[in-house]
Amino acid sequence: MSQIKSTAPSIFERSVPGRRAWLPPAPQFDTSRALDAIPESMRRAEPPALPEVSQLDMVRHFNTLAARNMGIDTTFYPLGSCTMKLNPWINETMATWPAFTALHPAAMDDARDCALLRVLHDLSQWLAALAGFDAVTLQPAAGAHGELTALMMIQKMLCERGETERRTVLIPDTAHGTNPASAARCGFRVKAVKSGDDGLVDLDSLRGLVGPDTAALMITNPNTLGLFEKNIEEICRIVHGAGGQVYLDGANFNAVVGVTRPGDWGADVMHINLHKTFSTPHGGGGPGAGPVCVKGHLEPYLPKPVIAERGGEIVFDHDRPHSIGKIHGWHGNVAVAVRAWAYIRSLGGEGLRRVAQMAVLNANYLRAKVAEFLPIPHGKPCMHEFVASGKPLRAHGVKTLDLAKALIDEGFHPPTIYFPLVVDEALMIEPTESESRETLDAFADTLRALCERATTDPDSITSAPQRAPVTRVDEATAARVPCLCWLPPESE
Amino acid sequence: MLTAIGCASIDELYRDVPEHLLLREAPALPPALSETDLVTELQRLTDEHPSDPRARAAFPLGGGWEPHASSALVHRLATLPPFLTAYTPYQAEASQGILQAFHEFQTMIAALLGCEIANASLYDGATGLAEAAFMAGEITSRGKNRRERAVVSETVAPHARAVMQSYFDAAGWEMVTIPQRGGTSDIDRVRDAIDERTCALVMAHPNFFGGLEDLRPVAELAHGGGALLVAMTEPSVLGIIESPGAMGADVVVADGCSLGLTPFAGGDTLGLFACRKDFIRKVPGRLVGTTKDSEGRRAHTLTLQTREQHIRREKATSNICTNQGLHALRAAIHLICLGPQGLREIGLATLAAAQAARAAANEMPGVEIAFDTPSAQSFVVTGQSPHLGLPLERWYPDLTSHFLVTASELTTAEQVKAWKEAVQ
Structure with missing residues (x-):
């Protein structure tokens, strides 16, 4: 992700009446009397308030938004139970x-x-x-x-x-x-x-x-x-x-x-x-x-x-x-x-079997590395994923949620957190078969460094992310005052 | 890596699997193919197994599944890797891009369907209809006075009604279908059918036959009986036709296939779902809201997740988890391409094409326009030729020799001429 600590304008804020991003095909038939067959009461009274932007503005808008998002194509994405593996473009x-x-x-x-x-x-x-x-x-x-x-x-x-x-x-x-x-x-x-x-x-x-x-x-x-x-x-x-x-x-x-x-x-x-x-x-x-x-x-x-x-x-x-x-x-x-x-x-049958084996190998390898610094309450070997607990960090005022946000600053998508419920402060990690050993090492080293920093400089973890498009998002307010549609500034 | 784990072999990692359950060999599937050979193989398959030209989605076939014009940018921008390869945006700070896109989608869909709010998509229009009916049940039931019955006009798309029936059967809810009359809803029978157990009156505008139905009086009927009005619609003509929401529908659902997607045998669509704002805590599916970050910047996040299965489990408003996110993004890009002016232009072009086709049908010997109600993109004809359009008898046994004809902004004079010749 780029776009650190910034606001992306809404497509509605980019809108200027009369601008167009694209032209539909020229009508194939004379449209001048087309509305005559529609009773007045059935005609749309107000056009829908869709944005009006130039093509370049639209293209930049979505490229800007893309730069404010992580995907498996850009980032290691060990989201447990979601199997974020390579999606072949072909x-x-x-x-x-x-x-x-x-x-x-x-x-x-x-x-x-x-x-x-x-x-x-x-x-x-x-x-x-x-x-x-x-x-x-x-x-x-x-x-x-x-x-x-x-x-x-x-x-x-x-x-x-x-x-x-x-x-x-x-x-x-x-x-x-x-x-x-x-x-x-x-x-x-x-x-x-x-x-x-x-x-x-x-x-x-x-x-x-x-x-x-x-x-x-x-x-x-x-x-x-x-x-x-x-x-x-x-x-x-x-x-x-x-x-x-x-x-x-x-x-x-x-x-x-x-x-x-x-x-x-x-x-x-x-x-x-x-x-x-x-x-x-x-x-x-x-x-x-x-x-x-x-x-x-x-x-x-x-x-x-x-x-x-x-x-x-x-x-x-x-x-x-x-x-x-x-x-x-x-x-x-x-x-x-x-x-x-x-x-x-x-892949064929042999290739698919190899998929499972490599997914399990990657998970166990990463499990062994993470087990060096975080408790993993349930036994080994694991299958495709494992669940670590961030509980020891609580003594320093750091929650699993904080650790997840700090991973974003380090360029990793966080694992699934607080699930399953049977593990306190759960971090559910699924690397998939697609990842190289080097990526797994880098992730484990980063997670270890963050856990160490949680003990020496917990504020740097609890204030994360600082290198994402936005800092910590206030989800409680979003739910208390739900705003599901963009509104012009004067009505906010 | 095995050494780091302390294992001698991969097999050892599977030691919790009872040995007799382990496959000795890899499954017998066709052999692996390189990327190049894969393309060759699919080319061979498509060459050797061509589809019947009559199975192509083109005039006169439609009913919501006709091809529409869209920009190459829809595919280009929607498949930008951070969108295409992201999961559901649970981690807001890592997902601001797609969250904002979904929020813009919700804003545009609410405006298009004439409602106050919209969700971030459902699987398709058919499952959206079932979800809407269940939501109506939750909203209209009062304590022990449960309302678990829906009255559905037969002018609602038959495949959507079929799905709603399956959902209702499983839940033990009752669905009452009111036969169509002259291509439109039979309002007298609808009025009689609404009772104190009815949670939803389900209508369509434009209906499956293309007919325009005035929802204002039926909204009053539904509300008078303590029920909600749920309406299905066709988004591509809503630049010129009054939206169901503006006519009084409480919930509006649709397939979004015409918004930058392809017919693809019905497998490349999304469900649009919009409704009144006071239903917000009963809505099925993902909702994206705005909020602020810790430094006061505008930010987006999934919201009201306490409605959802991963928090509420068996008490959730729906079991839906994965929806049609990427298609919501496509629909948003398509609607921005169109803008209000483009939406009106394709609406007018569609109307003009449908009227030209109607005129052509009037000139065909032995062919009649079945219903004289005002219609938009589609109309129904009677006749003997299988080339007339989509046969309706499979869904409406009394509509023998009736065919649905659908035009779009892509329908050409040549297509209409060729149709006329094929029929004659």
Whole structure:
């Protein structure tokens, strides 16, 4: 980032009436009487207050904003559970091919064997093979959307089986917040499963919670502490024994892709984040994609239409009487699917296995370095990430939040902080396979230096950042007096 | 690196995985390809599996998924690496650029849809509609008097209604669909359908058939029954057509595909979501607000996060986390390219093209304009030729031999002529 301690003008402040950044195409038909057919009451009374800027001003505006932002392309970005790996540019370019971009969604419903269907079919098959499941839907637009889709399918299956008393979803206390939120959207009750001191699901706690009301367990493996739930088979047996389904949150699939398959662990259904494990860019928060993989018994409930092979041709199958219905307007974020197809095709099976291994190697290497100066409460080896605690710095008046902001000054994006909740002052660090040893060393050295400085010169940490576009942002005021739209100065 | 860890091999790092669960070999996938070979492979695939020319999104196919003109700058600026490769901006000080862009997006979307506030996007218009209905339920329910029922006009885009139905089925909420009449909403039946359990009346303007629906009286109907008016719309014509918000809709949702994105089989869109300011604490999805930094500079941050799943867990207003951030950025850049004048120009060009197509349809033997309501970008014809447009029967079983025709600012006289010839 450049733009240290500065304010970027709003695009509305750059606006001067009459200026234009771009001209739309010349009208193809005479527009002079076009409004006549629109009743007066239906005509727009006030034009929307869009900015009016020259093209150069617009270009400078967005380049200025870009310089006020960190991305994986500019900065090490060890944001835990977010898998900030390299986003190959070639995949971006392939997702702009007219063979894909020009397709009409409704016309696609009846399409036969076109390249996009081939790509979607390939991707579905490959994801099923990698995760060890029987069938896949690509409709969910993000991980949380995948969770919701999976729970809808479980709910529908239970309903058809007459097991409507199964209204409880069990979720470990280390889970992402989307898990309970998705369960609530389906009307399920949520019960938390405690983690043991080792950071793993406590089997006795689980045994005590399952029962005739259990619809499902939602479990993340590797979990958000970066640990592999080594009892995963027993966990599945306990839940299945009580008649429940096991939902596997695949947010952390990057640690194990090509090494072991969640389908073999006993899970019934799983979502995968294409924008994590399969390298599609996060774009500042999407678009992502959250395909859901299922075992055969859940296959009838997949959202429709389903990609199918008929006589050697790939088509959409709409005849799905047990389906939960549609969960995306059309076929999901298929532009993201094209990128993930390209990623898998680039690496092959051996390459993907290597991805997981290098991600785990990088995480353990960085873990060993960080463990020299910060406590890491949970065991080793870790998988793709680990969670350190900034608790010792509290004695010097320094919080994990301060440490995170100080990392920004040093040119690093901070790790995920204060999550999972079971670790005090948590710093959740995920380096991914993309980073070199030199980068990991530089990050560890910087973090060590900051922790040392926290003891000798804590003010320099608590006053960070000082070399970012803004100093510490007052989030409390933003929430107390919410201002979601730009307002002209006189009305502020 | 293994030495630093104190391990002899990579395999040792996986010692918590039960041994019988470890794959002995890498998964059987097609072999790895270099970048050059990857391009060749995709070229081969697209050459060998061409799409049916009739599956191309071009006049007369549309319904919100027609191509639109946009500047090369949309792609150029949105894919600047710090935007393209950033995560959700949890760390405000490291993310001022994209936060400000989202804030500008929210400002423009609120203005465009005629509302006071907008969020930073949802997955698509269809899921946005479901979220809007759930929000209406939370807002209109009073204690134990829950309102978990929505009345939906059949003139709302059918794929969006289908998604809303799935969401409602899962939540155990009731969705009542009021059949269309003459291409517009049947207001008498809508009036009768609103009851004390109804949280939302869901309409569209322009509707899926392109028809303009006066939302002012239905807003009164909804409000009189204690419900909210949720409206779907088409952003590309809002430079000339009155916005749903200005007509009284409490929540407005739309697909933003026409704002600098591509049809892409419906997989390159974003959900626009705008509403009244007093709903601010019930809104689903990310919100960006302004504040100050510790030295008094204007700064931006994600705000009201206590609505969200990572804080509230099962009590969150929605389960949404990742949204369509980069597409929100694209839409913002596109709207700046247009400006108020450009938005009006493409609106007028679209209207003129639709009227020219209507005139052409009038000259086609055996083809009739189905509905005589005023319309904007789309209209419905009846006839026998499959080339007429998007067949409606799949969604409206009683509309046999009805086709949706959609024009845009890109529709040419040649396209209209070719259409006429293909039909005849």
